[in-house]
Amino acid sequence: MKYVDEFRDGKLARGLAGAIAREADGARRYSFMEFCGGHTHAISRYGLIDLLPANVRMVHGPGCPVCVLPIGRVDMAIELALEHGVTLCTYGDTLRVPASKGLSLMKAKARGGDIRMVYSSADAVRIAQENPDKPVVFLAIGFETTTPPTAVAIKQAKALGLKNFSVLCCHVLTPAAISNILESPEVRQWGTVPLDGFIGPAHVSTVIGSRPYEFFAEEYRKPVVIAGFEPLDVMQAILMLVRQVNAGTAYVENEFSRAVSRDGNLKAQDLVAELFELRREFEWRGLNVVPYSALKIRKEYAEFDAECRFPLAYRSVADNKACECGAILRGVKRPQDCTLFGTVCTPENPIGSCMVSSEGACAAHYTYGRFRDAAA
Amino acid sequence: MAGVRPDYVRPLDLKHGRVDMTHGSGGRAMAQLIEELFARHFDNEFLRQGNDGATLPMPTGGRMVMSCDGHVVSPLFFAGGDIGCLCVHGTINDVAVMGAKPLWLAASFIMEEGFPLADLARIVESMARAAKEAGVPVVTGDTKVVEQGKADGVFITTTGVGVVPEGVTLSGDRARPGDVILLSGTLGDHGMAIMAQRENLGFSAPIVSDTAALHGLIAAMLETGADIRVLRDPTRGGLATTLNEIARQSRAGMMLEEEAIPVNPEVAAACEFLGLDPLYVANEGKLVAIVAEADAERVLAAMRAHPLGRKAARIGAVTADDHHFVQMTTGFGGRRIVDWLTGEQLPRIC
Ligand code: SF4
Numbered sequence A: 001m002k003y004v005d006e007f008r009d010g011k012l013a014r015g016l017a018g019a020i021a022r023e024a025d026g027a028r029r030y031s032f033m034e035f036c037g038g039h040t041h042a043i044s045r046y047g048l049i050d051l052l053p054a055n056v057r058m059v060h061g062p063g064c065p066v067c068v069l070p071i072g073r074v075d076m077a078i079e080l081a082l083e084h085g086v087t088l089c090t091y092g093d094t095l096r097v098p099a100s101k102g103l104s105l106m107k108a109k110a111r112g113g114d115i116r117m118v119y120s121s122a123d124a125v126r127i128a129q130e131n132p133d134k135p136v137v138f139l140a141i142g143f144e145t146t147t148p149p150t151a152v153a154i155k156q157a158k159a160l161g162l163k164n165f166s167v168l169c170c171h172v173l174t175p176a177a178i179s180n181i182l183e184s185p186e187v188r189q190w191g192t193v194p195l196d197g198f199i200g201p202a203h204v205s206t207v208i209g210s211r212p213y214e215f216f217a218e219e220y221r222k223p224v225v226i227a228g229f230e231p232l233d234v235m236q237a238i239l240m241l242v243r244q245v246n247a248g249t250a251y252v253e254n255e256f257s258r259a260v261s262r263d264g265n266l267k268a269q270d271l272v273a274e275l276f277e278l279r280r281e282f283e284w285r286g287l288n289v290v291p292y293s294a295l296k297i298r299k300e301y302a303e304f305d306a307e308c309r310f311p312l313a314y315r316s317v318a319d320n321k322a323c324e325c326g327a328i329l330r331g332v333k334r335p336q337d338c339t340l341f342g343t344v345c346t347p348e349n350p351i352g353s354c355m356v357s358s359e360g361a362c363a364a365h366y367t368y369g370r371f372r373d374a375a376a
Numbered sequence B: 001m002a003g004v005r006p007d008y009v010r011p012l013d014l015k016h017g018r019v020d021m022t023h024g025s026g027g028r029a030m031a032q033l034i035e036e037l038f039a040r041h042f043d044n045e046f047l048r049q050g051n052d053g054a055t056l057p058m059p060t061g062g063r064m065v066m067s068c069d070g071h072v073v074s075p076l077f078f079a080g081g082d083i084g085c086l087c088v089h090g091t092i093n094d095v096a097v098m099g100a101k102p103l104w105l106a107a108s109f110i111m112e113e114g115f116p117l118a119d120l121a122r123i124v125e126s127m128a129r130a131a132k133e134a135g136v137p138v139v140t141g142d143t144k145v146v147e148q149g150k151a152d153g154v155f156i157t158t159t160g161v162g163v164v165p166e167g168v169t170l171s172g173d174r175a176r177p178g179d180v181i182l183l184s185g186t187l188g189d190h191g192m193a194i195m196a197q198r199e200n201l202g203f204s205a206p207i208v209s210d211t212a213a214l215h216g217l218i219a220a221m222l223e224t225g226a227d228i229r230v231l232r233d234p235t236r237g238g239l240a241t242t243l244n245e246i247a248r249q250s251r252a253g254m255m256l257e258e259e260a261i262p263v264n265p266e267v268a269a270a271c272e273f274l275g276l277d278p279l280y281v282a283n284e285g286k287l288v289a290i291v292a293e294a295d296a297e298r299v300l301a302a303m304r305a306h307p308l309g310r311k312a313a314r315i316g317a318v319t320a321d322d323h324h325f326v327q328m329t330t331g332f333g334g335r336r337i338v339d340w341l342t343g344e345q346l347p348r349i350c
Helices: A002-006 A010-023 A037-045 A071-083 A092-096 A105-110 A121-130 A147-159 A174-183 A203-208 A211-220 A231-247 A266-275 A299-304 A325-329 A361-369 A371-375 B028-042 B083-096 B117-134 B189-198 B215-223 B238-250 B265-274 B293-304
Strands: A030-036 A056-063 A087-090 A115-117 A136-142 A165-171 A197-200 A224-226 A252-254 A276-278 A281-284 A288-291 A295-297 B054-057 B063-071 B101-112 B138-146 B154-164 B180-183 B228-232 B253-257 B288-291 B313-319 B326-329 B335-337
Touching: A010 A231, A030 A037, A030 A174, A030 A231, A037 A056, A037 A231, A037 A361, A056 A174, A056 A231, A056 A325, A071 A087, A071 A105, A071 A136, A071 A165, A087 A121, A092 A105, A092 A115, A105 A115, A121 A136, A121 A147, A121 A165, A136 A147, A147 A165, A147 A266, A147 A299, A165 A295, A165 A299, A174 A203, A174 A211, A174 A288, A197 A211, A197 A231, A203 A211, A203 A266, A211 A224, A211 A252, A224 A231, A266 A276, A295 A299, A325 A361, A361 B335, B063 B083, B083 B101, B083 B117, B083 B154, B083 B215, B101 B117, B101 B215, B117 B138, B117 B154, B180 B293, B189 B265, B215 B228, B215 B293, B228 B238, B238 B253, B238 B288, B238 B326, B288 B293, B293 B313
Parallel strands: A030 A056, A030 A197, A087 A115, A087 A136, A136 A165, A197 A224, A224 A252, B101 B138, B253 B326
Antiparallel strands: A276 A295, A281 A288, B054 B063, B063 B154, B101 B154, B180 B288, B180 B313, B228 B288, B253 B313, B326 B335
């Protein structure tokens, strides 16, 4: 606990806030995107917006694994549970992602699907081991952080000779999403989304290292500061970004050096490369089809690939027309701009995926920040 | 932006919907189910009080409180207690927070075929001990057995009855702007004790449930003669849910101070590890009191003088707010909403 407290010191935070206010140039605006849902959550949970001057704005990015999971993929998981008699295991928030026909995994569970929430991929392997007669599928979601544990689970299942375990792989890649945003017309041509820099992912970067961001910094002239998920990390990163913008520089800085190196975790990278390969394309909720942005299980491990074992076809399903998740995930709109926000769409009845996980922009604003709209 | 929209919840789909786990979590989904189904059909002036127990006029004069509570906790035995003492404490507390002196309990057991008698004996002994210590006997009961797989070990439902002393009126709709919010101790001990056991977290210092009967502490608080408006025990859904319920009943807002809210370091660490917020984790031996500002220090002193209120703290105040928001100044000086619990934070904890 001690370790955590050190990064939550209110006095230090106010000191950093003072420095940001002093150094931010009153004559200009600063617009930074925090890529990760973890940062979005920290900003909302600790009310960090209140500590920033009015001309420093944070734009929420697409780095919430639950938010970018497309409807069609959840539909596949529901189909596995309801039609193929599969025991489906997945991480908590995924259960609430709205899918087709008014269903979600949670609702499919109430309809008799054997759907279980697990805290780790190892739990799913254990469930397969304990129920040798039942096919068990782990719905694997997430960015580079959750991929190595999925790889470990598959290897473990292989070592145990499990014949009833497979993975529905929905792992996605951070750098592909960042380029997609930087290449979007709103940022590149129209400039409707001013982006002066990025707060780079914490946990993801412990795996992939800081090197992949060097390209963005250089090619797009945007500073990147990799930061931890603690509120003080976020404040420190914002200060570093303000300084880079003021100095006109655009390089990768590492605020999270207590955990991130330039090369990342090579062992984890090797493991992932051994089991997974790039998908030619993958649909993201909000970003549409992004080329080479996700992973699939290699042929050598096809027996652990649910997409090979079960007759499943991916069908793309459009979001509710009024849902602005796509624009929100690209930083073009804010949750309050959506007409469904807080009326038809609430955390109990999420219409779009941004309302599901507390790391999603809509849910974070609803749960922690909507009093601000009352004051506006 | 035309201000914030009022709390809107899509009506329940009674034709095609199904009960899912969120309907039992203590959060907004459960509140909605109660409101749109149970309260609508059972509607009467006592149910409309919307408290954990109903205050009823006795035909012979005076007022009594009646409260009922089902227990489905898993695991049945946990650090600091078991389902037996838990169901006694829980019901005594629901009666006591209405200002009543708890007098009698009834208990109904639903047992699963195959459940070891040794475990049942342990549970019943623990219940008896808790009832004896509290001075509130179990005076009637019922037992049913269902086939294997139709229940999980044993489910216990307890009902409690008590009498309200003259001059005491406690209800969730009595909080007024300017009132002070007091909390009797650390948050989240019960929920995290269960969670740590379920997830095999194996912390070096085990987290122990706070399960306890609060009627003694409450009696000491009432003895001060202070103007106590609301008492409630923040069980399922945690402090956040309890305060939102009170805010809604009283049509007021609240402002909390994060730094003032006591949390055991082990509980904070376990919450951190599992990504949970102690504000939403269940307690079984804590209460919140909403007290007139002028009397706050007196009540706080009485709480601290009692063994179950040693770590009591003043954690915030009631505010005037048409949106009935519960807000909090974070340890950082920023502000956030402390909303209703969404979805299901913890499975089967009480
Ligand atoms: S409020 Fe709901 S519908 Fe609107 S953008 Fe957010 S998730 Fe989509």
